[in-house]
Amino acid sequence: MSRRGPLITLASVAVLAVIFLWANTVAGKSAAGTSATSAGATGTAAPTQTAKAPLSALYAGRSSGNEVAVAIAINGRKAAANLTPGQGGVIQLQGSVTGDKVTLTGGNGAALSGSVSGVAMFGTVTLGGGQQGFPFSAEQTVVEAIYTGRSSGNEVALAIATEGRKAVAYVCNGQTIEAWLQGSVNGNQVTLAGKNGTSLTGSLSGLALFGTVTPAAGLNFPFSAELSPRPAGVYQARITVNGLATRIGWTVLPDGTQLGVAVAGQARHPAPPLNLGTNSFTPDGGSFKAAPVAGQDTVVSP
Amino acid sequence: MTTEQTAVSLARDQYAKPLVVALASGCAVAVLLGVYARLHHPTHYALDVAGFSSPLYAKAWLTTAAAVFAVVQLVTGYRITRGAAAAWMPALHRWSGRIAILLTVPVIVHCIYALGFGTYSARVLAHSVLGCVFYGAFVAKMLSLVQRDKMPKWVLPVLGGVVFVSLIALWATSALWLFATKGVHS
Numbered sequence: 001m002s003r004r005g006p007l008i009t010l011a012s013v014a015v016l017a018v019i020f021l022w023a024n025t026v027a028g029k030s031a032a033g034t035s036a037t038s039a040g041a042t043g044t045a046a047p048t049q050t051a052k053a054p055l056s057a058l059y060a061g062r063s064s065g066n067e068v069a070v071a072i073a074i075n076g077r078k079a080a081a082n083l084t085p086g087q088g089g090v091i092q093l094q095g096s097v098t099g100d101k102v103t104l105t106g107g108n109g110a111a112l113s114g115s116v117s118g119v120a121m122f123g124t125v126t127l128g129g130g131q132q133g134f135p136f137s138a139e140q141t142v143v144e145a146i147y148t149g150r151s152s153g154n155e156v157a158l159a160i161a162t163e164g165r166k167a168v169a170y171v172c173n174g175q176t177i178e179a180w181l182q183g184s185v186n187g188n189q190v191t192l193a194g195k196n197g198t199s200l201t202g203s204l205s206g207l208a209l210f211g212t213v214t215p216a217a218g219l220n221f222p223f224s225a226e227l228s229p230r231p232a233g234v235y236q237a238r239i240t241v242n243g244l245a246t247r248i249g250w251t252v253l254p255d256g257t258q259l260g261v262a263v264a265g266q267a268r269h270p271a272p273p274l275n276l277g278t279n280s281f282t283p284d285g286g287s288f289k290a291a292p293v294a295g296q297d298t299v300v301s302p
Numbered sequence: 303m304t305t306e307q308t309a310v311s312l313a314r315d316q317y318a319k320p321l322v323v324a325l326a327s328g329c330a331v332a333v334l335l336g337v338y339a340r341l342h343h344p345t346h347y348a349l350d351v352a353g354f355s356s357p358l359y360a361k362a363w364l365t366t367a368a369a370v371f372a373v374v375q376l377v378t379g380y381r382i383t384r385g386a387a388a389a390w391m392p393a394l395h396r397w398s399g400r401i402a403i404l405l406t407v408p409v410i411v412h413c414i415y416a417l418g419f420g421t422y423s424a425r426v427l428a429h430s431v432l433g434c435v436f437y438g439a440f441v442a443k444m445l446s447l448v449q450r451d452k453m454p455k456w457v458l459p460v461l462g463g464v465v466f467v468s469l470i471a472l473w474a475t476s477a478l479w480l481f482a483t484k485g486v487h488s
Contacts, residue, residue, distance in 0.1 A: 006447035009400050013407055013440075020411035 056145075059121045061138025070112065070125055070136050072102065079104055081112055085127055114138070119165065140164065144295060147209045148232045148253050149225030156215050157259045158200070158223060159234045159251040160190065163295025167192055169200050170234040170249045170293070171215040174259035176268045178249060179215040182300040194300050228254040231276040235260075236299065237290035241283065248281075250274050250290065320449035321457060328442025328461075332434040335410075339419035339430065357416070359488060361409045362477035368409075369473040371402035376466050383459045402469070403440060410437065429475040436468040 059072040072081040074097050081104050083091040093112055095104030100116045106128065114123025119140040126133040147160040156177060160169040165185050169192050172178035181200050183192030188204040190211065202211020207227040214220050235250040241264060248271045250260035260271025262283075272283040279290050293299060378395035381387040387395075410433060420426035443461035446453050 003448050005396060006444040009396075009403065010441065010444045012400070013403055016404060016407045017411055020408055021415060024411065024415050 056143065058141045058143055059138035060141050061121070061136055063125055063134035063136040065134060067134050068125060068127060068136070070138055072104070072112070072114070072121060072138060074102060083110065083112070083125060083127065091127065112136075146228050146230070146233045147225040148228040148251065149209070149223055151213060151221035151223040153221065155219075155221050156213065156223075157251045157253065157257075158213055158225060159228075159232060159253075160192070160200070160202075160209065160225060161234050161293055161295045161297075162190070166295045168234060168293055168295055168297055168299045169213075170236070170251050170299075171198075171200065171213050172249060172251055172259050172261045173215075174261065174270055176261070177215050177219070178261035178263065178268065180249060180299040182298065231256060234293040234299075235274060235279070235290045236293050237281070237288055239283075239286075239288050241286075248272075248290065252276065320452045321446070321454070324442045324445035324449065324453075324457075327445055328438040328440075330438075331441040332438025335414065335437055336419055336430070336434040339414040339434075342414065342418060357412055358480060358484075361412055362480045363488065364405050364409050365473050365477045368402040368405040369470055369477070371398045371405070372466050372469045374398040375402065375462070379459070379462050379466075406436075406469070425475050425479060429472060432468045432472045432475065436465060436472055439464040439468060 056075045057073075059074075060070070062069050067085060069084040070081060071084075072079060077097050079095045079097050079102050081093040081095070083093065083106075085091070091106050091108075091110045093104035093106040093110060095102065095112070102112070102114045102116065102121065102123070104112045108128040109130070110126060110128035112123060112125045114121045114136070121138045121140075123136060124133040125136045141164075143162075143164065145162045147162070148158065150157050156171050156173045158169055158171040160167055162185050167183050167185050167190055169181040169183075170178070171181065179194045179198035181192035181194040181198060183190070183200070185204075190200070190202045190204065190209060192200040197217040198214055200211060200213040202209045202223070202225070209225040209227075211223060212220055213223050231252050232254040233252055235252060235258075237248045239246050239248070241262075244264040246262055246264040248260055248262040250258050250271055252258045252274070256276060258271075258274055258276075260274065262269045262271045272281045274281045274290055279292070281288055281290060375395060375398055378387065378391045378398070381391055382395060413433060419430045421430070439461055443458065443465055446457050446461055450458060
């Protein structure tokens with residue numbers, strides 16, 4: 001019997017593994033490459049189109065002849081829709097998302113099929129009962145979300161607020177490291193950038209966001225963040241202390257833990273504790289208000 | 303007495319080198335895989351196999367297919383070891399093994415590249431260790447096959463058994479767990 005057989009088997013396994021690793025590395029690089037490009041041109045570049053529906057989004061629109069209003073929610077692979085015709089009650093549909101295609105069905109032959117293209121969805125809707133189908137278009141409506149988490153070595157805490165396709169983030173260690181970041185959500189890719197080479201890239205996976213954050217030049221931390229309820233979020237205050245313009249940022253985690261940094265000129269201090277009930281804080285006897293930051297806000301001056 | 307001892311020790315020496323090489327290579331592969339999986343920063347991203355709802359399900363079905371071939375391996379391997387194999391069985395054994403191991407390659411690349419050596423639960427830790435053991439045992443078995451004339455008779459069945467058991471345990475700690483918790487679908 002051949003003595004080379006086992007060696008050929010071993011070699012083919014090794015070759016296949018190397019091919020897969022290489023393909024993954026190339027794919028990973030090209031993904032990183034596109035995020036780097038869009039990070040460099042945040043706010044100006046049109047987000048690259050992906051052939052995938054976003055992880056979670058709401059769409060609202062009408063059929064072309066205004067026969068029926070449609071509202072579609074997608075969450076991962078699942079989709080649901082409400083059809084509201086001119087007369088009669090609401091028709092509910094259930095279905096699934098495959099790639100950029102959305103397919104839903106309901107009782108009595110009602111159905112909707114569409115495809116996601118950027119922030120819009122186009123397709124055909126049928127009310128059922130043997131009626132004809134209507135073409136429809138729907139737009140993605142704004143969805144707010146807060147993701148908070150920490151870097152893997154607990155070097156920094158971060159909070160990311162998204163609103164539609166826009167996102168802001170505040171990353172800090174509560175002492176001296178802090179960065180304001182601004183960017184976009186594109187499919188499941190989150191890409192933000194700030195001043196002085198700071199950045200955050202991540203991908204949404206279910207309710208979690210995994211990625212890498214650079215809160216200062218030369219510091220790269222892997223992080224994980226989770227979809228978080230209030231009071232979690234990004235909070236900001238701009239005040240004048242002793243004649244110095246001071247900007248304070250807080251990252252608040254869902255359990256109320258907060259890390260913040262106050263920046264006045266070149267000086268950085270731990271932020272005063274924020275009262276999460278009233279959004280107020282009292283540095284040195286004064287009383288000031290902080291505001292939660294939303295995904296559409298501008299936190300990095302152009 | 304003396305000649306007999308010499309003969310025995312000669313026979314042992316004859317066995318020793320190829321066996322030690324095969325086992326040491328297997329151990330080295332297992333350790334290297336584990337160390338790389340631990341040190342490589344997980345990307346949480348890797349190429350998908352088309353046609354499945356998620357990479358997880360693609361991996362689960364690939365592993366399930368490999369496990370089915372592994373059962374073929376067990377049956378044919380048993381017959382071959384017993385010397386009771388039909389003429390076509392060695393070929394079936396070889397090819398089912400090749401197919402099984404090649405099916406696991408995309409899975410392990412995803413595991414190591416995108417996820418890494420996980421320790422966050424008993425299942426994940428067991429799965430990570432078993433993955434290293436599986437490939438180590440596989441390499442040891444392939445190298446033993448090359449030198450099979452110089453091996454004790456028990457080496458191939460034992461290594462084959464380790465490969466089989468670790469693959470089935472890998473399947474149980476991943477695919478079976480996924481099917482049981484998230485449902486059986488593509």
